Amino acid sequence: MPADPIRYYDRYKKTVETEQVFGERWLRFAYDNPAGRAAVWLLARRKFFSSYYGWQMNKRVSALKVLPFIVKYDLDVDEFAKSAFDYRTFNEFFSRALKPECRPIDAGEHTAVLPADGRHLAFQNLDAAEGFYVKGAKFSVTDLLGDTELGAKFAGGSMLISRLCPVDYHRFHLSVTGQPATPKLINGWLYSVSPIALRKNIRYLVENKRMLTLINSPQFGTVAMLEVGATNVGSIKQTYVEGRVLNKGDEKGLFKFGGSCVITLFQRDKIKFDADLVQQSNQCMETYGRMGDRLGIAINA
Numbered sequence: 306m307p308a309d310p311i312r313y314y315d316r317y318k319k320t321v322e323t324e325q326v327f328g329e330r331w332l333r334f335a336y337d338n339p340a341g342r343a344a345v346w347l348l349a350r351r352k353f354f355s356s357y358y359g360w361q362m363n364k365r366v367s368a369l370k371v372l373p374f375i376v377k378y379d380l381d382v383d384e385f386a387k388s389a390f391d392y393r394t395f396n397e398f399f400s401r402a403l404k405p406e407c408r409p410i411d412a413g414e415h416t417a418v419l420p421a422d423g424r425h426l427a428f429q430n431l432d433a434a435e436g437f438y439v440k441g442a443k444f445s446v447t448d449l450l451g452d453t454e455l456g457a458k459f460a461g462g463s464m465l466i467s468r469l470c471p472v473d474y475h476r477f478h479l480s481v482t483g484q485p486a487t488p489k490l491i492n493g494w495l496y497s498v499s500p501i502a503l504r505k506n507i508r509y510l511v512e513n514k515r516m517l518t519l520i521n522s523p524q525f526g527t528v529a530m531l532e533v534g535a536t537n538v539g540s541i542k543q544t545y546v547e548g549r550v551l552n553k554g555d556e557k558g559l560f561k562f563g564g565s566c567v568i569t570l571f572q573r574d575k576i577k578f579d580a581d582l583v584q585q586s587n588q589c590m591e592t593y594g595r596m597g598d599r600l601g602i603a604i605n606a
Contacts, residue, residue: 367395424591427582433452442507483522529570538563
């Protein structure tokens with residue numbers, strides 16, 4: 306058992322599991338060791354480091370990594386939209402599409418859904434939360450959004466942090482039905498978003514590069530969705546068409562290689578998160594859930 310293991314609650318099995326961390330030895334050296342933290346500051350948080358790794362994952366030879374990765378992490382190939390033998394590069398495999406029937410979207414008219422596969426933290430009242438990945442470790446919504454006026458709009462609101470591991474499906478989708486605006490880039494560093502790093506410094510989430518999109522939803526008002534970059538994330542690509550109203554569960558974009566994070570913000574008194582998510586999050590325990598599963602329901606629906 307590794308020191309200080311990463312544990313999460315599996316929503317489907319209703320059990321606490323220990324995460325098999327991709328690149329764990331490197332992550333623990335990088336964020337637990339003074340020499341490693343110096344290397345992160347000098348190299349790993351910078352764009353060129355991740356760009357180089359992304360370039361490597363776009364080479365044809367990188368396709369040789371696909372099958373060993375599938376076997377090591379026991380991925381379900383029956384979910385893939387095409388054969389595991391047809392991916393030309395590792396990045397093409399990493400940002401793969403799934404068969405639509407493998408991620409059914411909760412049909413409730415007034416419900417919101419999880420935007421991505423991964424491990425989720427849900428806080429009903431952002432201001433009242435005692436901490437995110439550890440007690441006492443928080444950031445302000447204004448810092449996250451990079452805008453004082455927008456921060457005031459979401460003060461006291463609800464927040465979902467969805468952490469995608471390298472083994473997860475790496476496309477992200479809308480939690481709500483609505484019209485997304487033009488995404489805005491908030492530039493920053495590329496620290497890891499693994500709990501190994503975030504337990505040391507939660508502010509990596511507000512110091513990293515991120516894309517902010519405001520969504521105008523009939524049921525939930527204005528919803529803010531942020532895709533957060535991280536070490537070795539080759540890029541964040543938006544695939545939706547601006548100006549159109551999209552349904553919850555519609556694809557918004559994808560991440561290239563690397564662990565990543567999606568943060569979804571709701572205004573105060575607009576959503577009631579499901580109890581299982583909130584209960585685990587209050588103990589700083591992530592809950593594993595898949596895209597399209599129910600997140601919560603609109604208040605006054």
